[in-house]
Amino acid sequence: MTENYEQKLARRIAKTGSRLCVGIDPRPDLMDGKVEDVLRRLIAETAPYAAALKPNMAYFEAMGIKGVELLEELLSEVPEDLPVILDAKRGDIGETQRYYAKAYFENWNVDAVTLSPFMGFDSIEPFLHHEGKGVYLLGVTSNPGSQDIQRQKLADGRYVFELVQEFRQRGIDEGLPGSVGLxxxxxxxxxxxxxxxxxxxxxxxxxxxxGGDLAGLAAEKRDAPTVINVSRGIMFPEEGNSFSDQAKYYAELIANQFAN
Structure with missing residues (x-):
């Protein structure tokens, strides 16, 4: 039986003792050296402290075709037991989504993808047909604008994000093998x-x-795996610190909060 995404992520968390997700958001204008060299060093130095990696499609696409080719190369070099969450936030009609799913899960073999769910269940369903893979649906995002839609209340008292998280149970009820997170x-x-x-x-x-505060999250006792992403705080370290130093700092910060 194929290991599902949640099991792979939980196994990685148990192995490393870390819930850190390392965000990869390359900004060539702020990077010291060739982008490809810096990113390879970033992955190599942070991998021992990472529960997952999260490359952001937008930053690679902004570099043109060379950026997309670089992402493809990097993905092929990530250790097999280190989950990759592709931050793509795709949301389109089902047939188009089917080809996005093929691109990411079959061609690039990433473990999970972020999706925008606001076109409905049929816009995420194509991703859920891929055994061993997962999706994270935008639920309550970190921007102030999440209040505009996601945290609006419906007539029955539920928030919009509660409708979104119900897609997980719907996928299970329909026998789809993909995992759904938020x-x-x-x-x-x-x-x-x-x-x-x-x-x-x-x-x-x-x-x-x-500037998020871990205390409120760490107080929640959950069985499903949780990972906390840090991008700029690791990619652009304080003077004198390495990628490894920053990853270790954040991994320990998170672990200490969750241990309390």
Whole structure:
């Protein structure tokens, strides 16, 4: 039986003792050296402390075809037991999504993808046909604009993000093998939100440069695996620090919070 995405991620967390997800958001204008060399060094130095890697498609696409080719090369070099979450936030009609799923899960063999769910269940379903893979649906994102739609209340008292997380159970009910998790921004973690977030895999951005507080998240006792993303805080370290130093710092910071 094929190991599902949640099992692979949980195994990695247990192996490393880390819930750190290392975001890869290359900005050539801020990087000291050739982009490809810096990114290879970033992956090599942070891998021992990482539960997952999260390359962001937008930053690679901004470099043109060479950026996309570089991403493809890097993905082929990631250790097999280190999960890769491709931050693509795709959301389109089902047939188009089927080809995105083929590109990411078959051609690039990433482990999970971020998706925008606001076109409905049939827009995420094509990804859920891929055994051993996962998706993270935008639930309560870290930007202030999450209040505009995601944290709006419906007539029955539920938040919009609660409709989104119900897609997980729908996928299970329909016998689809893909795993469904949720993106919950650390800057918007609050009791009135977290008490409504189901026990599903969470991808949590917002630690580091965005100023999110781990305490509210760590207080939640969950069985499903949670990873906390740090991008700029690792990619652009304080003077004198290495990628390894920063990754170790954040991995330990997260671990200490979750141990309390």
């Amino acid at each position: 993106v919950v921004g650390l800057t918007n973690v609050a009791p009135e939100v977290m008490e409504r977030v189901a026990d599903v895999p969470l991808l949590v951005p917002g630690l580091g440069a965005q």
